[in-house]
Amino acid sequence: MIRLALAMARFQIAAMRRSPHDLMALVNAPLFTVIFLAIVRYTGRDDLTGYAVLAPAMITVFAMALLASGEIIANDRTDGRLELLVASPSPVAVVVLSRIAMITLVSLVSVAECWLVARVLFGKAVAVPHPWLFVGTLAAIGLAMAGTASAMAGLFVLTRSARTFQNSLSYPFYILGGVLVPPALLPEWLRPLTQVVFLSWGTDLLRDSLSEAPVQRVLPRIAAVIVLGGTGFLLGAWLIHRVLLKVRNDGTVSHA
Amino acid sequence: MTESSPLAVAVADLTRTFVRSRSRLPGRLKRRPPESRTALDAITLTVPSGEVHGLLGPNGAGKTTLCKILSTVLIPTSGIAKVFGHDVVVSTTRVRPLVGVVLGGERGLYTRLTARQNLMYWSALYRQPTSEGAERTAKLLERLGLEERADERVETFSRGMKQRLHLARGLVGNPRLLILDEPTVGLDPAAARDFRGLVRQLRAEGRTILLTTHDMTEAEELCDRVTLIDSGKLLGTEDPRTIGEWLSAWERVTAEGVPAELIDRIRKVEGVAGVEIDSEGRITVETAGDGTSAAVLSLLVDGGVTSLSTSRPSLEEVYLHLIGSRGLNVG
Numbered sequence: 328m329i330r331l332a333l334a335m336a337r338f339q340i341a342a343m344r345r346s347p348h349d350l351m352a353l354v355n356a357p358l359f360t361v362i363f364l365a366i367v368r369y370t371g372r373d374d375l376t377g378y379a380v381l382a383p384a385m386i387t388v389f390a391m392a393l394l395a396s397g398e399i400i401a402n403d404r405t406d407g408r409l410e411l412l413v414a415s416p417s418p419v420a421v422v423v424l425s426r427i428a429m430i431t432l433v434s435l436v437s438v439a440e441c442w443l444v445a446r447v448l449f450g451k452a453v454a455v456p457h458p459w460l461f462v463g464t465l466a467a468i469g470l471a472m473a474g475t476a477s478a479m480a481g482l483f484v485l486t487r488s489a490r491t492f493q494n495s496l497s498y499p500f501y502i503l504g505g506v507l508v509p510p511a512l513l514p515e516w517l518r519p520l521t522q523v524v525f526l527s528w529g530t531d532l533l534r535d536s537l538s539e540a541p542v543q544r545v546l547p548r549i550a551a552v553i554v555l556g557g558t559g560f561l562l563g564a565w566l567i568h569r570v571l572l573k574v575r576n577d578g579t580v581s582h583a
Numbered sequence: 584m585t586e587s588s589p590l591a592v593a594v595a596d597l598t599r600t601f602v603r604s605r606s607r608l609p610g611r612l613k614r615r616p617p618e619s620r621t622a623l624d625a626i627t628l629t630v631p632s633g634e635v636h637g638l639l640g641p642n643g644a645g646k647t648t649l650c651k652i653l654s655t656v657l658i659p660t661s662g663i664a665k666v667f668g669h670d671v672v673v674s675t676t677r678v679r680p681l682v683g684v685v686l687g688g689e690r691g692l693y694t695r696l697t698a699r700q701n702l703m704y705w706s707a708l709y710r711q712p713t714s715e716g717a718e719r720t721a722k723l724l725e726r727l728g729l730e731e732r733a734d735e736r737v738e739t740f741s742r743g744m745k746q747r748l749h750l751a752r753g754l755v756g757n758p759r760l761l762i763l764d765e766p767t768v769g770l771d772p773a774a775a776r777d778f779r780g781l782v783r784q785l786r787a788e789g790r791t792i793l794l795t796t797h798d799m800t801e802a803e804e805l806c807d808r809v810t811l812i813d814s815g816k817l818l819g820t821e822d823p824r825t826i827g828e829w830l831s832a833w834e835r836v837t838a839e840g841v842p843a844e845l846i847d848r849i850r851k852v853e854g855v856a857g858v859e860i861d862s863e864g865r866i867t868v869e870t871a872g873d874g875t876s877a878a879v880l881s882l883l884v885d886g887g888v889t890s891l892s893t894s895r896p897s898l899e900e901v902y903l904h905l906i907g908s909r910g911l912n913v914g
Contacts, residue, residue, distance in 0.1 A: 330707075330710075330712065330713075331707060331708075331710065334703075334704075334707035334713065335707065338700075338703070338704045338707065341696060341700050342693065342695075342696065345693075345695035345696055345736070346695060406690055406691070406692075406693075406694075407686075407688065407690025407691040408690075408691050408692070408693070410651070410654075410656045410686065410691075411684065411686070411691050411705075411752070412708065413655065413656050414654040414655055414656050414679060414682065414684050415679060415705070415708040415709060415756070416676065416679040416680040416708070416709060416710055416756070417707075417708045417709075417710065422708070575655075575656065575657060575658045576658050577601075578599075578601050578648075578651075578657050580651075580656050580657070581690075
């Protein structure tokens with residue numbers, strides 16, 4: 328199974344190299360960074376530089392999960408590849424999750440991209456006083472994002488109407504995930520909702536890792552990211568199973 | 584039955600019904616009740632291991648539905664389908680490594696990737712180690728005559744090349760049963776001839792091949808046995824020689840410049856089913872019996888007619904003869 332997962336990850340790299348559309352979010356990331364950093368500079372809030380670097384990176388990670396990972400099954404179905412994949416001896420869920428994991432890994436390049444924009448264009452080197460926490464949180468966010476993406480990949484096939492809202496899904500997620508504005512600064516009535524979004528825990532931890540101050544309650548907060556992301560994985564695996572059963576029953580495996 | 588079973592395919596009372604929801608009629612609040620269509624109606628069929636078995640039938644006959652059920656892509660409504668003894672519904676993990684499927688058409692490939700990348704992807708899905716997959720991919724590309732274009736994007740390929748790549752994809756898992764659903768549709772005559780040669784090679788390797796086609800000549804040329812299917816019902820399984828007899832029995836003779844008196848004599852020849860005269864005076868004689876064409880040709884030549892030809896009927900025309908005027912209706 329590991330060999331299959333690695334082969335699918337390698338395949339996804341090759342597929343993305345030939346499909347620049349899937350990488351557009353990585354092109355947008357530096358532009359968003361410039362916008363956020365320009366706002367920070369204009370308001371004289373250099374203390375928020377880290378926020379302005381993290382936000383576009385997280386936006387990129389989610390955008391690729393939504394638009395590249397979320398479309399994997401739907402695209403294969405439209406192009407007549409899903410029925411051939413179903414007929415192969417490999418579990419579709421493993422194939423899809425491996426490919427999504429690679430997309431998520433590539434999307435994390437945006438963190439370095441945004442950091443470099445701050446360093447090169449604005450002369451701001453964002454320090455990371457808690458590097459292990461930073462890396463660990465990024466890894467947890469990556470896993471959780473891949474889980475969420477697998478759920479979306481299933482959902483977009485199972486419920487076609489969900490695709491109508493695909494683009495607008497981003498904005499509530501950015502707000503509830505505390506991408507730019509920490510959840511603690513959101514209206515009080517909205518805060519409980521942020522607790523069930525893994526990214527809100529993740530972005531708070533990332534911001535804390537950029538601060539000199541000791542970080543409180545690290546393990547439970549990372550656990551929250553992993554548990555919520557793991558729920559996404561389980562939901563994704565279940566949805567993919569349901570989707571395949573449904574389309575094999577309906578005879579719509581190859582429907583566009 | 585086990586994998587050493589002499590039966591590659593065993594299908595009993597297999598039925599597949601599609602249910603389609605329908606939209607509201609204009610001005611009506613209630614939805615119309617769902618519409619159901621039976622694509623396969625209690626089909627029973629066996630294909631021995633090592634046989635090239637043809638599935639013949641018009642569009643909508645149920646051929647593709649049967650192929651999809653056997654390849655585990657579609658779940659039957661009722662009945663049993665087994666591949667080398669394994670049930671296609673409950674033992675999908677046992678069935679899938681044994682089956683290669685080529686569903687026809689140009690879809691199903693990653694067109695922005697190269698032929699080699701496509702085959703490597705499918706070899707990984709058939710659980711081959713990378714080195715083994717690379718070796719098998721190279722061999723298949725060479726065998727299918729694609730080695731020179733192996734590292735070019737599939738989107739630059741002709742239809743025939745894409746079809747060959749599909750066939751390579753179907754073979755990448757080294758399947759014991761190869762399902763080919765109308766594999767020569769859209770191929771030029773040379774590509775279709777090459778394809779037939781390949782099917783013969785695959786048969787010689789001991790593979791079982793289930794081939795759907797519209798082309799009776801192709802079926803006659805390639806298949807050990809042929810099953811006729813129409814409107815989801817199995818009409819019968821025949822030796823391809825029987826098809827050859829049908830083809831010659833319903834041969835047509837076309838001639839120009841035939842005198843009216845000679846036309847009358849042709850109408851009276853035993854086995855002549857009909858004579859049609861078009862606006863340019865050309866006649867088409869439909870025959871319905873062995874040796875009738877020869878008798879008609881003899882009369883025409885004796886009558887001094889030199890512009891004449893014979894042709895075989897298409898599958899659809901044979902269907903019209905076999906199953907009546909509804910033969911072409913898509914059920």
